[in-house]
Amino acid sequence: MPAERRYGGIDWFRMAAAFLIIAIHTSPLDSVNAEADFFFTRVLARIAVPFFFMTTGFFVLSDRKKSHQFLKKTGLLYAAATVLYLPIHIYAGNWEGEPALFALLKDILFDGTFYHLWYLPAVLIGVLIFGPLVRKFGIEGIFPAAIALYLIGLLGDSYYGLGQSIPFFQELYQGIFWFSDYTRNGLFFAPVFLLLGAAVALFERKPSPRLDFIGLVVSFGLMTAEAFWLRSLKWPRHDSMYIMLVPCMYFLFRLLLIPKIGAPKSFRSMSLLIYLLHPAAILMVRFFAKLVNLESVCIDNGIVYFLMVTLLTLVLSYGLLWIGESWKSRPKSKTKPRKNTERTWAEVNLSHLAHNVRECRKRLPSQCRLMAVVKADAYGHGGVVCARHLRKQGVTAFAVATLEEGIRLRRCGIKGEILILGYTSPERAAKLQQYQFLQTVVDYEHAVELDKTGFALNVHIKIDTGMHRLGEDGQNFSRICNMFSMKHLQIKGIYTHLCWSNSKEQKAVEFTQLQIQRFYQLLDRLQRAGIKLPDIHMQSSYGMLHYPKLQCDYARIGIALYGALPLSERDVFLPVLEWKSRIVLVREIAAGESLGYDCGFTAPKPMRIGIVSAGYADGVPRSLSFGRGQVLIQGQRASILGAVCMDQMAVDLTHLPSAVRGSVVTLVGRDGEQEISAAECAQRSGSIANELLSRLGSRVKRFPIS
Numbered sequence: 001m002p003a004e005r006r007y008g009g010i011d012w013f014r015m016a017a018a019f020l021i022i023a024i025h026t027s028p029l030d031s032v033n034a035e036a037d038f039f040f041t042r043v044l045a046r047i048a049v050p051f052f053f054m055t056t057g058f059f060v061l062s063d064r065k066k067s068h069q070f071l072k073k074t075g076l077l078y079a080a081a082t083v084l085y086l087p088i089h090i091y092a093g094n095w096e097g098e099p100a101l102f103a104l105l106k107d108i109l110f111d112g113t114f115y116h117l118w119y120l121p122a123v124l125i126g127v128l129i130f131g132p133l134v135r136k137f138g139i140e141g142i143f144p145a146a147i148a149l150y151l152i153g154l155l156g157d158s159y160y161g162l163g164q165s166i167p168f169f170q171e172l173y174q175g176i177f178w179f180s181d182y183t184r185n186g187l188f189f190a191p192v193f194l195l196l197g198a199a200v201a202l203f204e205r206k207p208s209p210r211l212d213f214i215g216l217v218v219s220f221g222l223m224t225a226e227a228f229w230l231r232s233l234k235w236p237r238h239d240s241m242y243i244m245l246v247p248c249m250y251f252l253f254r255l256l257l258i259p260k261i262g263a264p265k266s267f268r269s270m271s272l273l274i275y276l277l278h279p280a281a282i283l284m285v286r287f288f289a290k291l292v293n294l295e296s297v298c299i300d301n302g303i304v305y306f307l308m309v310t311l312l313t314l315v316l317s318y319g320l321l322w323i324g325e326s327w328k329s330r331p332k333s334k335t336k337p338r339k340n341t342e343r344t345w346a347e348v349n350l351s352h353l354a355h356n357v358r359e360c361r362k363r364l365p366s367q368c369r370l371m372a373v374v375k376a377d378a379y380g381h382g383g384v385v386c387a388r389h390l391r392k393q394g395v396t397a398f399a400v401a402t403l404e405e406g407i408r409l410r411r412c413g414i415k416g417e418i419l420i421l422g423y424t425s426p427e428r429a430a431k432l433q434q435y436q437f438l439q440t441v442v443d444y445e446h447a448v449e450l451d452k453t454g455f456a457l458n459v460h461i462k463i464d465t466g467m468h469r470l471g472e473d474g475q476n477f478s479r480i481c482n483m484f485s486m487k488h489l490q491i492k493g494i495y496t497h498l499c500w501s502n503s504k505e506q507k508a509v510e511f512t513q514l515q516i517q518r519f520y521q522l523l524d525r526l527q528r529a530g531i532k533l534p535d536i537h538m539q540s541s542y543g544m545l546h547y548p549k550l551q552c553d554y555a556r557i558g559i560a561l562y563g564a565l566p567l568s569e570r571d572v573f574l575p576v577l578e579w580k581s582r583i584v585l586v587r588e589i590a591a592g593e594s595l596g597y598d599c600g601f602t603a604p605k606p607m608r609i610g611i612v613s614a615g616y617a618d619g620v621p622r623s624l625s626f627g628r629g630q631v632l633i634q635g636q637r638a639s640i641l642g643a644v645c646m647d648q649m650a651v652d653l654t655h656l657p658s659a660v661r662g663s664v665v666t667l668v669g670r671d672g673e674q675e676i677s678a679a680e681c682a683q684r685s686g687s688i689a690n691e692l693l694s695r696l697g698s699r700v701k702r703f704p705i706s
């Protein structure tokens with residue numbers, strides 16, 4: 001199960017590999033020492049491209065759907081890159097002496113439509129041919145074929161001289177080079193590394209750092225020797241393929257899976273952009289050098305050349321990335337009334353949810369994972385829809401309040417960790433095991449009872465550090481210790497809940513610090529007693545906002561994800577939910593007429609009244625009655641008049657002569673310049689946004705938008 005920060009090592013290496021590819025094409029050490037440059041660009045940097053093949057093998061090859069997505073995306077990318085580079089390719093004279101159509105086909109399929117672009121058709125052809133084969137015959141079944149192809153490739157690459165004394169090989173390779181300028185392509189080069197990546201993913205043995213490290217050092221040493229030996233024999237026709245490159249890549253890739261570090265998400269796109277754009281940067285630097293007559297400085301000095309190209313590539317790549325990001329997050333047309341006929345509904349903005357995930361991650365230390373709290377139907381936003389979208393953002397840990405909420409998510413296909421925050425009766429232990437939940441142990445007796453059921457259960461121990469709600473008292477050290485040796489309980493986590501972290505008042509801060517201190521002291525004692533600590537967590541949304549530096553493995557984030565923090569905290573988290581209804585009837589009432597149950601409101605003047613089709617059964621707090629609550633209509637505020645009824649309420653339209661039947665009413669959300677946040681609406685009713693949102697009625701249909 002890929003966890004969100006599990007592939008940090010790979011993501012960092014993507015960037016390193018991208019720079020190595022720039023080095024291959026700029027030969028930075030050339031002006032210093034030819035041997036050093038050979039080692040750097042023809043030996044060391046040769047690990048870059050196989051690494052990218054392996055990531056594709058690792059992440060997509062054995063999965064049909066992912067392979068198709070990959071082919072589609074990479075195909076489009078190749079087409080775009082071709083549009084950019086093909087004219088230069090032809091201008092540079094690459095098609096001279098060959099029929100244009102033949103040259104085009106050959107370039108598109110094998111050689112690439114610019115010199116560096118060979119990689120894209122290679123990975124496309126590799127996945128296209130070997131994806132289905134792997135899925136049909138298994139990796140072991142098809143691996144010999146990939147090896148055989150690689151051997152053929154070797155004899156056309158760095159072992160070229162070896163075969164050339166034999167007439168059969170001469171003819172064979174003449175044939176091969178008729179349709180492809182190199183054997184370093186999708187047929188002979190890509191398959192073995194694609195399969196190697198898939199193999200690492202499939203036979204997921206735990207990497208053994210020492211062995212893998214020794215393996216890497218030895219195989220890289222041998223590869224270096226191999227490369228220099230071949231060079232001295234003058235065998236290479238080209239120098240991409242070595243025998244020792246294969247074991248070298250295997251060990252390297254396994255090592256990269258070990259570090260559990262975070263990597264900026266942008267690294268994936270950045271490394272790709274660097275690869276795609278650096279030849280453009282090369283052209284620009286050369287053009288510029290020629291223009292100002294500084295070729296001796298900028299080009300002939302390999303290091304300056306490399307640095308200039310790298311810098312320009314980075315600028316171009318960041319620029320493009322930035323343009324892409326701003327295009328993605330461009331303001332979408334707001335509050336356009338949905339073409340629905342619902343009497344009241346909620347719009348759930350999934351891009352805001354994704355934005356809030358990013359904002360949370362920015363605030364948390366890199367090793368701390370986001371546990372998305374999706375209890376109470378994701379605070380009324382729709383649990384399944386939100387959990388699905390959160391998974392797309394790489395969230396793999398969820399928290400719910402009850403067993404039923406968890407089961408519902410699992411039945412809708414939500415994978416990953418699901419922690420049940422509340423008490424679950426031991427009689428339901430079978431379900432806990434069946435659905436692979438993490439159950440909270442609410443105190444020592446609960447642990448004993450769960451253990452007695454005999455089901456192998458994964459649990460998180462909850463510790464009471466002062467809230468006195470759920471949790472074993474943190475001072476009962478021996479009882480807590482005992483839980484770790486219970487036969488059927490796997491202790492996967494230990495956590496506490498901060499109950500006053502929302503306030504920055506001195507008393508609140510002191511109390512929170514006391515809770516934190518108690519928790520850490522307990523963890524310390526456990527460690528000293530020889531217990532290996534499981535995952536620890538204590539922050540919820542406010543804990544994250546006010547105590548972001550705490551070193552934990554998770555933060556359990558609810559309300560911040562939904563962007564429903566009080567006004568003072570509402571700077572960067574975007575509200576996910578907007579709640580709307582309609583006017584279903586407009587009437588005029590004369591001065592002195594009264595309105596609603598108990599004739600609770602009397603008009604002081606002639607008034608225009610709108611009846612809105614939402615009431616307390618939909619979740620409108622009844623405490624908003626008699627003018628305490630407001631709604632938005634046509635970008636303006638309107639007060640609630642009289643008592644909120646079960647299914648309707650009345651609002652004042654006197655100042656809104658153009659509001660008619662069907663006009664949209666915003667109970668929570670933005671309309672034009674005006675906004676009523678969930679926090680404001682809740683505050684007017686004497687509550688908090690959490691309550692307002694989680695009580696949103698089942699009659700309010702949720703519409704996901706993005």
Ligand SMILES: *Cc1c(COP(=O)(O)O)cnc(C)c1O
Pocket residue numbers: 373375421497539540541542556557558559560690
């Ligand atoms: C609900 C809940 C959370 C989430 O709290 P927010 O303030 O909404 O982030 C975290 N932990 C526990 C134990 C909870 O019950």
